[in-house]
Amino acid sequence: MNEQQSNRLEKALGELKAGGRKALVIYLMAGDPDKGFTESLVPELAQAGADVVELGFPFSDPVADGPVIQAAATRAMASFRGLGDYLDLIARIRKKSSIPLVTMTYYNPIFRYGEEAFARDAVQAGLDGAIIPDLPVDEAGQWTDICGQAGLCPVLLDAPNSDEDHSRRIAAAARGFIYLVSLKGVTGTDQGLGENLAERVNRLRGFSDTPLVVGFGISTPEQARQVGAISDGVVVGSGAVSRIFSAPGPAEARRQVLDYVRALRAGLDSAV
Amino acid sequence: MSAKAEKTPTRPGYYGPYGGRFVPETLIGPLDSLDAAWRQARNDPGFWEEIAGYLCDYVGRPSPLYLARRLTEKCGGAKIYLKREDLNHTGAHKVNNTLGQVLLARRLGKNRVIAETGAGMHGVATATMAALFGLECVVYMGSKDIERQAPNVARMHMLGAEVRSVSSGSATLKDAMNEALRDWVATVDNTFYVIGSVAGPHPYPEMVRDFQRVIGEEARRQIMDKEGRLPDLLIACVGGGSNAMGLFAPFLEDSAVRIRGVEAGGEGTDTPHHAATIGKGEVGVLHGSKSYLLQEPSGQVSEAHSISAGLDYPGVGPEHSWLNDTGRVEYVSVTDAQAIDACFELSRLEGILPALESSHAIADAIRVAAAMKPTEIIVVNLSGRGDKDLNTLLKAAPDRFQGGK
Numbered sequence: 001m002n003e004q005q006s007n008r009l010e011k012a013l014g015e016l017k018a019g020g021r022k023a024l025v026i027y028l029m030a031g032d033p034d035k036g037f038t039e040s041l042v043p044e045l046a047q048a049g050a051d052v053v054e055l056g057f058p059f060s061d062p063v064a065d066g067p068v069i070q071a072a073a074t075r076a077m078a079s080f081r082g083l084g085d086y087l088d089l090i091a092r093i094r095k096k097s098s099i100p101l102v103t104m105t106y107y108n109p110i111f112r113y114g115e116e117a118f119a120r121d122a123v124q125a126g127l128d129g130a131i132i133p134d135l136p137v138d139e140a141g142q143w144t145d146i147c148g149q150a151g152l153c154p155v156l157l158d159a160p161n162s163d164e165d166h167s168r169r170i171a172a173a174a175r176g177f178i179y180l181v182s183l184k185g186v187t188g189t190d191q192g193l194g195e196n197l198a199e200r201v202n203r204l205r206g207f208s209d210t211p212l213v214v215g216f217g218i219s220t221p222e223q224a225r226q227v228g229a230i231s232d233g234v235v236v237g238s239g240a241v242s243r244i245f246s247a248p249g250p251a252e253a254r255r256q257v258l259d260y261v262r263a264l265r266a267g268l269d270s271a272v
Numbered sequence: 273m274s275a276k277a278e279k280t281p282t283r284p285g286y287y288g289p290y291g292g293r294f295v296p297e298t299l300i301g302p303l304d305s306l307d308a309a310w311r312q313a314r315n316d317p318g319f320w321e322e323i324a325g326y327l328c329d330y331v332g333r334p335s336p337l338y339l340a341r342r343l344t345e346k347c348g349g350a351k352i353y354l355k356r357e358d359l360n361h362t363g364a365h366k367v368n369n370t371l372g373q374v375l376l377a378r379r380l381g382k383n384r385v386i387a388e389t390g391a392g393m394h395g396v397a398t399a400t401m402a403a404l405f406g407l408e409c410v411v412y413m414g415s416k417d418i419e420r421q422a423p424n425v426a427r428m429h430m431l432g433a434e435v436r437s438v439s440s441g442s443a444t445l446k447d448a449m450n451e452a453l454r455d456w457v458a459t460v461d462n463t464f465y466v467i468g469s470v471a472g473p474h475p476y477p478e479m480v481r482d483f484q485r486v487i488g489e490e491a492r493r494q495i496m497d498k499e500g501r502l503p504d505l506l507i508a509c510v511g512g513g514s515n516a517m518g519l520f521a522p523f524l525e526d527s528a529v530r531i532r533g534v535e536a537g538g539e540g541t542d543t544p545h546h547a548a549t550i551g552k553g554e555v556g557v558l559h560g561s562k563s564y565l566l567q568e569p570s571g572q573v574s575e576a577h578s579i580s581a582g583l584d585y586p587g588v589g590p591e592h593s594w595l596n597d598t599g600r601v602e603y604v605s606v607t608d609a610q611a612i613d614a615c616f617e618l619s620r621l622e623g624i625l626p627a628l629e630s631s632h633a634i635a636d637a638i639r640v641a642a643a644m645k646p647t648e649i650i651v652v653n654l655s656g657r658g659d660k661d662l663n664t665l666l667k668a669a670p671d672r673f674q675g676g677k
Contacts, residue, residue: 060441060572061558063453064296070440070492082570106295108557134557136297159298161460166300184298185458 009100009128009153009176012051013211013232022268023177023213023233024049024224026240026261027104029056029072031079035089037250041257043097048258049265050099054131054235057086057105064106064133066188068238072245083113087125094126102129102155102176115143119150129153129176137170144173157181158204160194167200171207178204180214180231188238189217198230221267228271236264285474288597290590293473295453295560302460307475309380313538314482319375326371330404331361333368333469333530335487337494337651342621343638350504350644352637354654355491355519358626364656365487365515366397370466372483374401377464384408387466388452390417390445390511391581391629392424393656394468401466402412412451414444417581424660439663442575449559469512470589473560477589484518491651492522499649505530508653509632510603511547511583513592515655517610524600534636535590536578539603547576549588550596550603561588579608579668580628580661608636612669614638615658627656628664 016023026045030038042053058080060071066119083105090101095139103122110118110132122130130152135143137156147154153176158167160183169266171178180201183194193214194200201212214227215235240257247253274517285291293303327333336356344352357365370387377385385407389395395411402409411428413436418425428435441447449472449615456465470477470484495503506523508516510533523529538546546552549564556565558573566586576586595601606614611628614635619625626634630653639651642649658665666673 010333061450063450063559066454066468067440074440077572080570082568106557108567108573111557112554112567112569112571133296134294134560135292136295136300138300139292139294157297159296159301162297163301163304166297171298181298184460186454189458209405217643258330 007128007151007153008098009052009102010101013177016051017211017232022228022271023051023211024261024265024268025054025213025233025235026050027051027056027235027237028244029058029069029076029241030086030089031058031076032072032241032244033075034271035079039089039092041254042093042099044254044258045261046097046099048261050261051233052100052102054102054104054237055090057083057103057109059106059109062106064186065067066186066238068188068242072241082229083109083118083193085122089121090125090127100128101126102131103127104131105135107132107135115146119146119152122150123150127152129155131179132159133157137166137173147175155179158200160184160196160200164203167204168207171204171210174210176210177211177213177232179235180212181216182214182227185216186240187216190219191217191221193217193227197227221263224264224267225271230266234268277567287591287594290469290563290593291477291561293560294474294557294562296457298457299460299473303473304476305380309376310475310479313376313379322375323372327368331367331371332359333486334490334494335359337491337498343618344641346621347638347641349641349646350648350650351626351646352641352658353495353503353649353651354439354624355651355677356485357487357515357653357655358624358630358657362397362400363659364391364393364627365484365518366394366398367400368466368518369468369480369483369514370394370401371396373464373466373479374405374407377407377466378405380464382462382464383664384410384463385464385466386410386412386452386455387468388412388445388448390414390448391660392417392421392583393582393660395433396424396427396431398466399428399431403431410455411435412438412448412455414442414448415439416443417445417448420581420664421660423559441606444575446558446573446587454607457621469514470517471512471559471561471587472641477561477591481516481517481521481591485521487515487518487653488520488522491519495649495651502526502529503649503651504644505648505650507532507534507633507637507650509534509583509629509655510588510592511536511585511629512587513589515653517589517591519651519653520601526570531601532636533601533603534632535603535605536580536583536632537607538579538605539578541605545577546605547583548587548605549586551605558587561590563593564588579611579664580632582627582629585634598670604631604636608668610635612665615665616672624654624660626654627658628661630655
């Protein structure tokens with residue numbers, strides 16, 4: 001696949017943008033509490049209104065994550081011997097659903113697996129993009145080249161304090177979407193949205209047509225509506241993960257997450 | 273594994289293939305500012321004069337280079353000199369670095385400093401400097417280490433620092449560092465992160481080495497004064513590796529000076545319970561830099577083990593990885609049991625209680641001295657004092673506290 005062709009992720013977000021709709025990206029930690037739960041939930045998330053599912057692979061030292069996702073990583077650690085197992089799960093999910101799937105994990109597991117091998121196997125399993133929060137654009141040159149060859153979208157993160165030069169390079173290298181980190185902090189931070197979000201969106205729009213999706217700290221339908229009004233979509237993670245953890249059993253967890261996704265969808269759609 | 277060195281670092285922040293800045297994008301701006309401030313300070317003689325003033329009057333430098341006569345006699349080989357970093361204020365080499373970083377924090381106008389600590393020595397050294405300059409100080413410490421190192425926790429409290437317990441992951445040093453990084457991501461505007469070793473994202477490995485370089489510079493002058501020539505061998509223990517880089521750095525170009533870094537062999541490097549990162553690890557990325565790393569085949573970071581909390585870390589500074597690959601420094605390991613033996617040996621022969629970290633370097637010196645000529649010279653970095661380890665020793669070797677034998 002060459003760089004001109006677009007994969008499921010680029011296609012889906014491109015269509016939403018053309019239709020004036022906002023993207024709802026839902027993050028789950030894969031294998032939390034077990035692989036079967038993740039496998040059956042993902043197709044249902046699509047039906048409940050998610051446009052993209054981001055599936056975390058647990059890492060022992062998740063420096064960009066707050067307590068909710070750290071705890072999920074600890075719970076999910078036993079679900080996988082390694083990324084191979086994880087990609088097997090992706091392949092099983094892919095048989096049941098055509099929803100765009102994006103992996104989110106830290107650099108070391110991918111580095112150890114081999115970046116080229118991982119990109120190739122990820123695409124084969126049915127992944128469309130990859131988010132690596134500890135691989136900033138300065139260190140990502142080789143990785144984005146490899147992704148381009150393999151047909152995997154490297155989703156890069158733009159921070160509230162990224163300077164203009166950085167944002168320009170992030171915009172040039174990212175595929176699928178640019179992940180705007182809404183605030184200075186870790187995932188699941190509950191302190192309102194970054195104040196300069198609209199300016200950042202405008203600046204990035206000047207650099208690239210790649211969709212701009214905002215995450216970190218978004219948990220309510222009202223926040224989704226506010227952010228959706230100025231961007232191309234939102235990522236919601238800790239809100240979904242904490243519902244899975246606190247529900248009394250898998251059936252109840254599924255019901256609560258799906259209700260939550262429907263509510264977020266409604267909030268986001270009211271932004272249009 | 274043995275790509276030969278041309279020069280180091282090959283690009284800013286890199287030592288061969290090691291180093292870099294593998295951190296969330298939110299930290300890149302602050303690291304750029306830190307790097308710029310550090311570069312400016314490094315070229316400012318006033319900055320180094322300020323440091324030299326505090327090192328002399330407050331820390332008590334220069335630290336002595338002491339000829340350990342009875343230890344030398346017992347080994348029956350090379351002369352063993354000890355660089356007495358244990359005599360610094362706060363009891364270890366750590367203060368050389370925290371002084372420099374806290375002065376830099378002041379230049380950057382930050383009023384809050386954070387640090388990670390394992391054994392508590394870096395936490396105490398950071399809290400000390402924060403007290404001296406009136407800065408708010410938060411130290412992250414694994415809950416297991418808080419239990420193991422209660423006296424140092426009390427010291428930090430006395431110095432006015434807040435100690436935050438970290439119970440995620442293995443609840444030790446690496447998790448404390450994760451939590452400090454998370455704090456920093458959220459507080460970069462007013463907070464300076466004082467990293468305790470030659471690890472972390474660029475420019476920390478370089479900056480910490482240059483603050484610790486005073487160890488090697490003094491040792492070089494002192495040995496020239498005493499012996500009129502350079503030593504044949506340098507030995508230092510390596511956890512993250514800051515005391516070692518500090519001693520080694522001024523000698524790296526002197527090819528006649530052999531250099532050995534001593535990692536913690538724990539219960540033995542043929543068991544899973546050790547901290548021999550260079551000896552047994554594979555290249556990986558942790559806490560912002562690429563370096564050797566103790567890890568599972570899946571890329572999950574392993575738990576390290578050493579009786580010495582200061583060496584109990586699964587990573588190592590990136591420059592050490594490069595010095596290993598180029599062959600300039602030889603990395604070896606010493607087990608818990610050998611370190612304990614060396615600790616008692618030095619106590620009884622020289623009246624010096626070394627830290628368990630430093631005891632690893634002493635053990636290696638004892639191991640190699642006998643095979644060297646009496647005209648040859650070894651300089652060992654005695655990086656810290658051992659009082660903090662008494663509880664650990666009482667538990668690990670109760671029969672040796674019976675007095676006399």
